[in-house]
Every structure is written in C-alpha cells, then in structure tokens.
Amino acid sequence: MQSKKILNEGGDAVDEMLDGILAAHPQHLARADGSARAIVARNGPRPGKVGLVIGGGSGHEPTFVGFVGRGLADAAAIGNVFASPPPDPVLACTQAANGGAGVLYMYGNYAGDVMNFDMAAEMAAMDDIEVRTVRTTDDVASAPRGRRETRRGVAGNFFIFKAAGAACDRMLSLDEVERIARKANDRTFTMGVALAPCSLPQTRRPNFDIGGDEMEIGMGIHGEPGIARGPLKPANAIVDEMLDAILAEMAAAQGDRVAVLVNGLGSTPLMELYIMNRRVRQRLDAAGLAVHATWVGNWCTSLEMAGASVTCMHLDEELTTMLDHPCDCAMFRAG
Amino acid sequence: MQSKKILNEGGDAVDEMLDGILAAHPQHLARADGSARAIVARNGPRPGKVGLVIGGGSGHEPTFVGFVGRGLADAAAIGNVFASPPPDPVLACTQAANGGAGVLYMYGNYAGDVMNFDMAAEMAAMDDIEVRTVRTTDDVASAPRGRRETRRGVAGNFFIFKAAGAACDRMLSLDEVERIARKANDRTFTMGVALAPCSLPQTRRPNFDIGGDEMEIGMGIHGEPGIARGPLKPANAIVDEMLDAILAEMAAAQGDRVAVLVNGLGSTPLMELYIMNRRVRQRLDAAGLAVHATWVGNWCTSLEMAGASVTCMHLDEELTTMLDHPCDCAMFRAG
C-alpha cells in the first residue's frame, strides 16, 4: 500500500510547491531570473550588505524557503526532496544576494550539500564574488563532541541562520558575519527523536521501518538512523534524555540565558510539542538557566515524519541582539 | 497497537499543554485568576473595548489559544480534547475580557459548545455583562446551503475571528462588532478532506477507519464523517472539487477579492498544502477573482489527522480592512 499524499505527479512536487509558495507570498519572494529553484527575498539584498544564501533539500519546509526575507536569508537554493540543490541555483542565489560585500553560504553539514555548494562557490569565485561558508552542525546525536565539525545540521538552523541574517541586516562586514555565524553554530545544540517515518513523494513508501512501540533517539531529519532504538517513553523522560545531552554539551553557567526551540518533525501535534516545552522549562529552571525566548512549532520538518527535537542556543549579549533583531519572512516573523 | 504519542498521562495532556504554552509565551498569555483553562491576552482587554471570547475543544492548536492576543481574541476558554469547555472557564474569560462595552462569544457551531457557552452567557447576564454570540458555520460540506445556520465551524474561524477581533480592537460598538462578525461568517466558505485519522491522547486509538486508498470528502475537524468516501485523487482534482463547491456558494462577481487559507489538519506537510495552493490560485485566476492574501499552514488542526481544507473569504472593503488590521498573538501575527 502506498502512503497517502495530496500530490499530482510525485516528480513535480517540488516545482509545484514552489509555484504555490510564490503565489502565496508575492510580497516576500520571487524566483531569481532564469532559475526555477533559486528563491530570492524581495526586500533582502542591497548594496553594501553581505548576502546570506541558504539552502538544501526540500521536504523540511518552512526550512529553507520560509526563512528568506528581510533580516534573515537573502536567497535559498532548493533541491529535490532530501537532496542538496545542484550548483546552478546556488550560483543564481549568490548573484541575486550579492551586494558587493561578499556572500555567506549556510547550510546543514551533509556530504551532498558540501559538494554542491563548494562547486557553486568555485563558480562564484570566477564571477569575483567572495564566498564564505558556515555549515551548521547542531545535532549532538550525530557525532561525539570531539568531532563536532562532522555533525549534521538540523533544527538549530533556525537560530543559526537567524543570527547570521541579523548580522547581515545590520550591515556588518563579511568577517563579522562569518564570526557571528560560527559562534551561533558553536553555541547551538539539538537533539531529536523520531516515532514514525515519512515517505518521499516519488516512492510513497515509508523511508524507514520502526516498531509500533519504538522510538529512534537522535534520528536525522531525513530519517537517517540515530544513536539507538528504544521503547517509546513518556514525554518527560524523552525530554530529560534530550536535555541531559544538551546541558552537558552546553556547559552553561548558572544565570546564563538560552533560547529554546521545540520543533516538530511534521505530524507531531502542537499539543505534544507544548507538553515537551513544559518539561524543557522545568529542566532549564532547575539548571538555573534563564529562557530568553521560546519557539514551538514545525520549523524544520521531515515531510510527515512523527517526532520532535529540542534545540537550545546558549546566548551571549551579541547573539541575544541578533535573535531579537526583526525579520520578516514568508513563513517566519520576529522582532 | 496504540498510536504513538509524546505524552505523559493522556488525561493530563490539556493542562500540561497549557503549562507549556504559558511557559513559551509569557509576553502574550496568562491564565485568568483561578481558572486553569481560561487563557487571557496580556495586552488585549481594555476599558471601552468590546471583549472577544473564543473557545472550544483542545486538539485544534493553534486554534483557539494561539489566536489570543492584541488585535484578535481577548481570551479563550479551553476544553478537553474535542470537547467544549464547560461554562466556568468561559465565564472567567468573559470577566477578564469585559471592558464595559459588552462581550462577543465566537466559536464553532457544535451542540456541546452551544450548550456550554449559552450557560456561560446566562451566568454573565447575572453579572450584568452583555454577551452576544456569533457561531461560525463555514463548513460547506456539513449541511445544504438552505440550512447554513446548522453548519459546522471549521478552519474559517481563522478569518472570522480575525475580522471580529480587528473590529473590537478598533473600538467599534458591540452592535458593529456583531454585524461584522456575522458578515465575516456569512462570507467565509471552507471545504475539507481527510486522509487518515488522529487518535485522542486518552484512547490512543484511531478515531475512525478509512481504507488505505480512500479519502473522506467534507470530514469535520473532529473526524466526524463528511459527504462521501471516495478513492484518493490527485491534488488538483481534490482542489477542484473543493473550489467547485466554494465558488458556487460564494457567488462572487468578476474582479471581487478573496482571502485564501489552505489549512493542514496536522500531518499533511507544507509541501502538499502549497501544491494545493498552486491549484487554488489557478482556479481563482480562472474565475476572475483577485487574491488579496493567502495563508498556508496548520492553522486549525485535528491533532495528527492527515488532510487539508481550503477556505475562501469573500472580501468587501470593510472585511479587507479588518483582515489587514494588525494582530499580535502567541501563534499568529499579521499586519
């Protein structure tokens, strides 16, 4: 039996989705000239501003396309479902985002994205556009602490892109933007759990198997296996497991401030996410940490996967400023 | 096998969810004194303003609690999952929302809500608070056109509440607010389709059965059966069926303006919703209607039900003003 989806041809899903997005958000978004998969902010790029180009596979909406807008990303390159975009749309984004002050690429640290964005960066260099790259590596479940640079980028993108986008919007230099982006990434920690798989539009078949009473701890946002399989636990126990890992990594001092993201993977209702947030707050209170801001919702999804992640960003004054800086995107507003 | 959910005790789900919501949104929301299930806007109620009280069962988040905030609802009474709140929290909301200019109750037209809100209205009358009631009846699938007043209220709440909340925020009189709320309801039309059931936190069992290749046309947002079962169709065909019904009811003239909501029921990804929006736009363009604004997302959910609805609000100048009026809620911002 095929998974049920509201689709036309599976192979047309990404382009039809983008048509629907552009129809819904004409004030915010446009396609870059000549590129169906390069989505540019109407009010983002401007002379003298560092351009922020993000991107990755489709299926994580509102990540990435929903974070294009003034104060956040200038453009997003859109790949097939769970597949990095090829270099061409990345280059189109780069050209559209270029205000003469250099361009920063930010994306989750996956082999495919690295290869494609690096190829685009080489092409941009031939156009005399200075490109820097900061890959997000917030998924604490995806490699030991000592190999942080090999970790995956997951829902923490939300905070990390936000901080970098604010830095760009405040007209900081490419050096400064890069520094802030790296710091944002270094101080952002995510841990996730999956309960049920999604299925790709083209296969319409569950992309992994999992027992009816199991959960996968640390599963990636494309269904990549995580740390361990185990029996499904109560919400508080799940959050405790996440927070134990996150707090250990974060090593924050009493009184430090954090920002919290409780993120749904697609089919986990807000009810469950807010129940998780209740426990997150109890744990952070107990650890003596102050919560500066909380977001709860489906911000970085895996199509209709069931599950959730918790992200904490360990704030300092600069990151707090960046997080509070206003942004106005098609699917996300702040400040 | 029980459905998988991230919960502690099923019976505690609603109260724990509200704890998590208040922890996440302290700037926007607070509990009314002495009532765990009466959620009030921090910056909403004020002297001389008509109070807007909304409410209904839980499980539809961000409806209702997420629409509490300045410019929209002053308070929401929260029931158990898919169950109307009892009169007590409605009365607590009424007292909190009362600015001396009367209070408007708005909720979906369901037998349980009618009885409980009517009881609360009787109690409010004893407190000398003037209460009016406007029930939403936007679900075109739930009764023939001639019996519009018996229809269910579903995702169209989003527009109808928004319009009424704006009217309150603009300090219009109770008569005017009521008139605008009724007009908003009269001009809002929704049609939905369900692909897969949700399950309640307490039973953790699918709340209806549906074949692996079937969809239910016109299903209610609590899993109430709709108009017909049929084979799952492609996205465009589903939207066409919805738009045929909506356009026939709406009877708009060429050049008229509409607002569009493509709403997910819980586990239908944004990708599919935007693919639907693409077709919605094609159909509205073909009908010669102008789209003033579009929202796409999970605005009125049924826990993790799979499926979606399309709502069109037939705008006039006044409703356009109300829709464009700013609001700042925990889970929804506009303007």
Add this chain to the structure above:
Amino acid sequence: MATDAAAIRAMFGTIATDVEANKDELCRLDGVIGDADHGIAMSLGFAAARDAAAALPDDAEPTAILNAAAKAFLNAVGASCGPLYATALMRAGAAVKGKTTLEDADVVAMVAAMAAGIRDRGKAELGNKTMYDAWAPAAQAATDAAAAGLAQAMQAAEDAARKGAEATKDMVASKGRAERLGERARGHVDPGAASAVVVIEAMRRALA
C-alpha cells in the same frame, strides 16, 4: 426500601464504575458518527460526580449531593454530555428538594426529572437520535410502573432505555454532531443513548 444520602453516593460509585468499564466501547460508537470521545467524557464526568458526592459531609441531603455531582460533572467535562447530565442531575436534585430519605416514588420522580432536564437543555425531541431517545422512554416506563414498586419501575426503565437506544440505530440524527451525517448516520446506535442505558442500569442496580 428508602433511599438515603448514602445510597445516592453509592449510586454515583456504581455509575462511575460501569461507565468506566464501557468507556472504550462508547468511544468506539462515537467514532463512527461523532468524534470518538463520548466514553472519555462520560467516565471523567461520573468519576468527578462520584468524588464530589463523596467529598460532602455525611449529613448532606440528597439534593446537595445531586447538585454537587452536577457541578462536578459539568466542570470536568464540558462537551455535550456535560450540560446535559449536569442539568439532569440538578433537576433530579430539585425534584427531591427538602427530603432526607427518598421514597420509591421520589426515585421515579428523579428519573423523570433527569429526562426532562436533558430534553430542556438539549432542546431534543423524540426521534432526534440522541440520549433523549433512551431517557424519555425510560422515564415514561418508570412512571408507568411506579405502582409496582421500585425494583419493577427501574427494571422497566432500563428495558425501555435499552429498546430506545437500539431504536436510534434506524434514525437519522437531527441533533448533535451526527446531525450533518444524514443517511450515513443510519445503522449506528447513538453513543449518548448507549451510555444512557449504562447509567440507568447502574442506577437500577444501586437503588432498586
């Protein structure tokens, strides 16, 4: 056999236990033509009613117990059955106002008052495919058989409720969530009518 306050308290215990035992089946019935929560609401409601009744001082009168149960049911539940049973219980309390122990006729009057409360609150008529289709014939049968003693009156009520609930199968709903189903509601028992049978049977066992 006179019914005193303790018997009424015990009655809420019996109803709560029986409703709890039927919770899943009532949810299942509600899932077919409604929203699958009727068993949850009924079990929450009568558990709250039982606890509220138990929390009153020993010398509380039947009316006070019924009123406390009504309020507790309502606040624990909301939904449709909340106002309906809260009204039913308040009317039952009003029907026996001032009495410390109830005669058989008072119990029958209580049942009749409950049915009337449901009718008034829900504005339901016979044949609307609601719990009233079980409560109305039950009240009528109890009243008709009152002279034969409480045991027979309550048995008659239970039998009539059961028949009434069964008859909802053939009805098209015109009240409640199933109202919009039209012909598709036919063939399925109304969950509220089914739970009415459980409640009335429990009352019979507890009181008669």
Add this chain to the structure above:
Amino acid sequence: MATDAAAIRAMFGTIATDVEANKDELCRLDGVIGDADHGIAMSLGFAAARDAAAALPDDAEPTAILNAAAKAFLNAVGASCGPLYATALMRAGAAVKGKTTLEDADVVAMVAAMAAGIRDRGKAELGNKTMYDAWAPAAQAATDAAAAGLAQAMQAAEDAARKGAEATKDMVASKGRAERLGERARGHVDPGAASAVVVIEAMRRALA
C-alpha cells in the same frame, strides 16, 4: 569494436533503463542507512543524462556528449550522487578529448577516469563505504584486463564492482550520510556502491 558517439548515446539509454529498473531497491537500501532517495536521484540523473545526450546533434563528439550528460545529471539531481557522477562523466569526457571514435583502451581509460573523478570530488578513500569502493576496484580490474580485450575488461570491471559493493557490507561508513551511524551501518550494503554495479554492468552491456 570501435565505440562511436552513437554507442555512447546508447550507453546512457542502457544505464538509464537499468537504474530505473533498480530504483526501488536502491531507495530501500538508502532507507536503511541514509535517506531513502538514492534510487530516485540516480534514475533522475541518468534519465536527464540520456536525454541531454540524445538532444545533441548527430555529429557531436563523445566528449561533448559526456559533458552534456554530466551537466544534465548534475542539474537534475544535486544530492551526493550529482556532483560525483557529474565529475565522473566530465573526467570521462576529458579522458577521450578530441576523439571521434574510441578504441577499447579509450573505454577503459574512461572507466578509470570516472573512478578518479568520484574519488577527487568526494575525497573518498577505499574502505569509506561509498560508491568509490565499487568504482575503484572496477577501474583497477578493467585496466589490468585491458589487454584481453574490451569484453573481458568490462566483465572484470563489473565483477570487481560487485565484489567491492558486497564488501561495503562489512564496513563502517566514514563518508556520506551513513558516516554518523558508526557500527549500526555494518551489515548493510552502501547504496551508492550498489548503484555503481548497476551502472558499470549497463556500461559493459552497452559498450562491450
């Protein structure tokens, strides 16, 4: 047997057909240790390569065909296999630059260039549990058997690829999506290595 432009075009047809036939199985393999899309990406990529090759004028040279195929693959796919196969095909094109028909040794050189392209683009080493673990031994085997004629060389390549892919089962990944799985990746064939076997077998059937 000389390989001309038409044969190279036909080769893309064969690869596309074979990959398409294995699409579901490749997605399944990728589902176990990756993200379940490898079959989709490969079939999209080679369908695009085939169409791009077919769209060129009849007198296009092998290098032009391979370059067009590389670009089309890359732009249709992205992902990991996009840059890897695009680089492989561009290197294949470079290896036969200037020729209108390819001798057997040119075809072998093409295979070797593809393996080198994958290695360079992916910075993969033998034993990393990637497609390179199939391509590297295939290239080596073809080169070693080149003197025995193209049929034998390509058969040797296919056999070596198959053995190499099979051997990825016992490896822990240190490149690509499976890199973070550690021991949990063991026991599962790398999907990119499995698709390499399909590609190399199709090339043998088309060219040798």
